[in-house]
Amino acid sequence: MAGSSVSWSERAVRLLRRMNSFYSAGSSRCQCWHFSVGGMEVGLVPPAVLKQLRRFPEVFSFKEEKRLELNPGLASYHDRSSAVDRVLQRLREEERFTCLQGWRDEKYEVMPQFSDPPLMCMERAATSLFGVKRYGVHVNGFTRQPDGQLAMWVARRSLSKQTYPGLLDNMVAGGIGSQKGIRDTLIKECAEEASIPECIAAAARPVGTVSYTYEDGEGVFAECQFVFDLEVSSDFSPSVGDGEVHQFYLWPIEKVKDALVTEEFKQNCALVVLDFLIRHSYLHPDTEPNYLELVVGLHRPL
Amino acid sequence: MAGSSVSWSERAVRLLRRMNSFYSAGSSRCQCWHFSVGGMEVGLVPPAVLKQLRRFPEVFSFKEEKRLELNPGLASYHDRSSAVDRVLQRLREEERFTCLQGWRDEKYEVMPQFSDPPLMCMERAATSLFGVKRYGVHVNGFTRQPDGQLAMWVARRSLSKQTYPGLLDNMVAGGIGSQKGIRDTLIKECAEEASIPECIAAAARPVGTVSYTYEDGEGVFAECQFVFDLEVSSDFSPSVGDGEVHQFYLWPIEKVKDALVTEEFKQNCALVVLDFLIRHSYLHPDTEPNYLELVVGLHRPL
Incomplete structure (x- = not known):
């Protein structure tokens, strides 16, 4: 069942099913x-x-x-x-x-x-x-390398963070609080978490949403993340700001792809990276058997 | 109800609801x-x-x-x-x-x-x-203009075509027949419909799927289109091939955006363009009130 015998594709599908567990048979959905x-x-x-x-x-x-x-x-x-x-x-x-x-x-x-x-x-x-819907902003930070391949900035969450300490995360991510806009949240989180100045953060481009609903012992998590891509130049690095992040890594996409299906990655952030991989053609529908299921699972209605 | 008093956003939502009519109250779904x-x-x-x-x-x-x-x-x-x-x-x-x-x-x-x-x-x-699932390949053809803005190639279907004659369509689109692959279908349709040689068509990039289910008097249409973006140089033009297309137009994105919510656009092709607009940041979640509903409606499970 576990370990390296399970293909990347199968692990990705399992990730999506876990993140949509509220829709699966046996969930508490019909008792809610x-x-x-x-x-x-x-x-x-x-x-x-x-x-x-x-x-x-x-x-x-x-x-x-x-x-x-x-x-x-x-x-x-x-x-x-x-x-x-x-x-x-x-x-x-x-x-x-x-x-x-x-x-x-x-x-x-x-x-x-x-x-x-x-x-x-x-x-x-x-x-x-x-089961109140929660909204957030997630930013895929990446650079284009001389050979045309992309490398992605990945954050490791602070080891003392209240939720998911030490797990891998998107370069920048944050919930949208009351009376806050999407772009405002993006600019604020870029500054606070990754010391990204507004003149750079403002180049982030909205590219869709990732939405899913899971449940665990703490209730029902119906979440929509507004997804942004932010291409930064190769001489720019995010740096630790308010202490939410332990460290930033610049990884080749293939390394990020491998990591996202492991337990080291915070799962909703892994979905945001998966969506990035699809939009940037790192998966091909002729060779990825679960291509359609992956796309659909990233965009469930709330 | 009709005409210019209805906003673009509301028209886009209505388009998506029509294309997912099988899921709406009052559909034949529960009698199937x-x-x-x-x-x-x-x-x-x-x-x-x-x-x-x-x-x-x-x-x-x-x-x-x-x-x-x-x-x-x-x-x-x-x-x-x-x-x-x-x-x-x-x-x-x-x-x-x-x-x-x-x-x-x-x-x-x-x-x-x-x-x-x-x-x-x-x-x-x-x-x-x-209600058998149908799969196709749709290609967004576009060029990048000197000012950085994109222009999109739009096809007008042959006036004598059996289905949807004269309507606007993606640059290239076709169903995936039995024993055909996705890339093979793409290369073949590019050549036949738009006289695009393989050396150019091969640069098309897979960027996801658009999936929806509607019903009409002829049954249940559960469809998934594998979506590709194909950036072509400004000195290349598609040209009419096997007679499926009446004419190709190169339009500014804003003109395509306006057209896709009109009756002139074949509706499933309009969804493919809508997905393009979202991925290429032509809609912003702070200003597009139905942003989440649009993204979700483009990616329904089959």
Whole structure:
């Protein structure tokens, strides 16, 4: 089963299936309740979370057909956000969910689709408990070498980072916080994580999205990463900024390709690299047997 | 509803929804029967087709749970293909389905997934009656202009072409017939349709897939196009080859962008251009409100 006997292609497919585990047979999907705020569906809540939320009837109403409603009396962005925050603080104090021990004091917007007006905001660490969609920006940093081949900048996450310490990551990546734009997030994260000045970061080009939904013991992760390619000159190097990154490496694409299907790579970042490999013709549909499944698995609806 | 009052973005979303109509509420999806050959599911058959197939119990067995099986006694590729062909010829003579009047004498392979061994082949014009997956190659031909902007080669289909006469199309596109590879199809179609010599066509780069499923009165169209980008020099022009194309145009990207959401563009080719616009940064997620929905809609599972 394990080790080098499994082909790269098969490992890549397994990676995508893991990152879309919420859609697989045996997931909690059909036991989840539809979470709505202001009459609009914004998430899916797994059974273990529902059990805790029943303790707060002043905030959550349990309706027919597996519908969990935020109390309609909470009519404003502020009131909804505050009421849910009080519940989450309580659950955090009671140590009900591991993810809440990673409280970040960082808010994400809650809305049906990315372009919709936000209905409330929620602590980032809690969003998986409600299956609320999360959005981020990921940047493929690369240089073109004299022989025309590309080399990619890969980050190793800080060994003391709260989530996924020491794993390989894209050159720059970050979540889109409340009231933040995509380009603004990109410029800010480039500066903070990799010391990339705005005049260089501004050349990053939007090239699509990678979207997937997985679940684990901490809930449902429905995520969309807005993907950018940033070609930098061979005399430029990113450098460690705010301490989120341990070290940057400039690797030949083939080395990155090999690494992305290993446990050393943070999995959603591996998907972003896989999308890069496809767009930049490092995979060919005549020789990559799972080509279509890979492309489709990178772009699942949220 | 119509005309210039509808934004480009809204028109693009509507295009994608039309091309994925099989997934929309009100489609025939839940009335379709699962078509299996040799124990493997290869298609979905709509009610109007099922009614006709009941007349051929020596070829098709109707099972529980909406399963339509090709008679297991038809055990070889050849026997299966011949038996179904005889049924289709009969239905064609009886003029039961409009699509069969467009008989092409061109076979497509039938298999669960593209990389699986084919179980049988089927007349191209009949595949939609069984919701059999169809695969093709589409080539975005473009040149880089002195100012760095791209211009794209667009084909107008022959006015006498059987399907979609006179509509706008990608520079080169063609279905992948039985026993044909992807690259082979690309080289062949480049030569036949656009008089592009192999030395130029060989520079085409695989950049992903576009996949969608729609239905109309002629059945279920579950299609995957393998997408290639082919940058040609500004002193090269494609020219009309076998008569499939009426004329080629070299248009600024903005003109192609406007055209793709009109009825003048063949819709699946418009999707291929839309994917090009996204990969080449002609849309930005901060300003294109439906960015995620567009990306996802271009890459639906088959």
